[in-house]
Amino acid sequence: xxxxxxxxxxVTLFSCAxxxxxxxxxxxxxxxxxxxxxFQIAEAIVRLGYHxxxxxxxxxxxxxxxxxxxxxxxxxxxxxxxxxxxxxxxELERIFENVIDTLSSKSAKLLEAKK
Numbered sequence: 671x672x673x674x675x676x677x678x679x680x681v682t683l684f685s686c687a688x689x690x691x692x693x694x695x696x697x698x699x700x701x702x703x704x705x706x707x708x709f710q711i712a713e714a715i716v717r718l719g720y721h722x723x724x725x726x727x728x729x730x731x732x733x734x735x736x737x738x739x740x741x742x743x744x745x746x747x748x749x750x751x752x753x754x755x756x757x758x759x760x761e762l763e764r765i766f767e768n769v770i771d772t773l774s775s776k777s778a779k780l781l782e783a784k785k
Contacts, residue, residue, distance in 0.1 A: 695750050701741065702751060703768040708737045710773060 697705070712733045738745060755762040 693750075693754060695747060696754055697743070697747070697751050699765060699768075702755075702765050703772060705737065705741050705743065705748065706765060706769045707772045707776075708740060709734070710769060712737055 715733060735745075738748065755765065
């Protein structure tokens with residue numbers, strides 16, 4: 671009985687220590703940062719109203735689709751990656767910290783170019 675408990679403990683210890691394998695469809699972190707950055711810019715265009723036309727809804731869709739085309743990914747791949755990241759909030763937080771840094775540096779460059 672003593673050996674059974676020790677064996678069960680060791681098996682449990684190693685099973686908890688195993689690192690979760692990431693899915694094949696998951697994009698590289700730097701690629702995800704670029705995609706999320708472009709989506710934030712697209713979202714800003716939509717929210718600030720720079721897209722106001724008769725076909726605004728069509729334009730919104732084409733704006734988001736342009737991000738997919740630019741990064742050569744499908745909406746399904748993006749959705750799968752986003753779903754994975756919502757289940758792993760620490761990874762999502764790290765990626766969005768990089769997105770914020772990227773947007774801040776782009777903003778600083780634009781302000782510098784204005785001067």
